[in-house]
Amino acid sequence: MNITVFCSAYSLDDRYTAPAAEFARLLGEGGHTLVWGGSNAGLMGLLADGVKAAGGRLVGVQVELLKHKGYDGADEFVVTRDLAERKAQLLMRADAVVVLVGGLGTLDEVTEVLELKKHALHEKPVVVLDTEGFYAGLRTQLERMDAEGFLPRPLGELITFADTPAEVFEQLKA
Numbered sequence: 001m002n003i004t005v006f007c008s009a010y011s012l013d014d015r016y017t018a019p020a021a022e023f024a025r026l027l028g029e030g031g032h033t034l035v036w037g038g039s040n041a042g043l044m045g046l047l048a049d050g051v052k053a054a055g056g057r058l059v060g061v062q063v064e065l066l067k068h069k070g071y072d073g074a075d076e077f078v079v080t081r082d083l084a085e086r087k088a089q090l091l092m093r094a095d096a097v098v099v100l101v102g103g104l105g106t107l108d109e110v111t112e113v114l115e116l117k118k119h120a121l122h123e124k125p126v127v128v129l130d131t132e133g134f135y136a137g138l139r140t141q142l143e144r145m146d147a148e149g150f151l152p153r154p155l156g157e158l159i160t161f162a163d164t165p166a167e168v169f170e171q172l173k174a
């Protein structure tokens, strides 16, 4: 399975890196391909290193502007003209999308994927690994949208939340 992952480009503490490393191990050992932003920075780099060490395949999708910061050692490396094209490629190449902890870049990526799914422009599973309850605020906001009629389809069809890396893969199998 090609799994596109959105996550932080920053170096984080062990509360966040340990579950990301475990997720990377399961992805690689499961024989999956990681599709990601193609950077060696922060959690993105840790994730790619972990997948590679566990025998997984790496497909980086980096934007022209940042290609000098690209990960060395990806099996395939795609360079896009701009961020919009990169987001399109990250989704197009995915069988499923997984969201790890991240900042504004990650939030931008997941909301775009959800907006496209809202309009039925794709039906790919989107699973959030909610490490340390990091996404509790986002979840509350989305649940309120769902409960108060702001979404055209049930929230559970758009996105699901997992507490552990193993649960992410259980959800992807279901």
Ligand SMILES: C/C(=C\CNc1ncnc2c1ncn2[C@@H]1O[C@H](COP(=O)(O)O)[C@@H](O)[C@H]1O)CO
Pocket (backbone or CB within 6 Å): 005, 006, 007, 008, 009, 010, 036, 037, 038, 039, 041, 044, 062, 066, 069, 101, 102, 103, 104, 105, 106, 107, 109
């Ligand atoms: C932090 C630094 C460089 C960042 N380089 C990036 N390279 C590739 N992809 C990136 C980069 N920064 C953001 N992205 C994309 O957004 C997500 C992470 O953004 P966030 O704001 O940290 O959540 C990630 O999923 C990427 O696709 C300087 O060393």
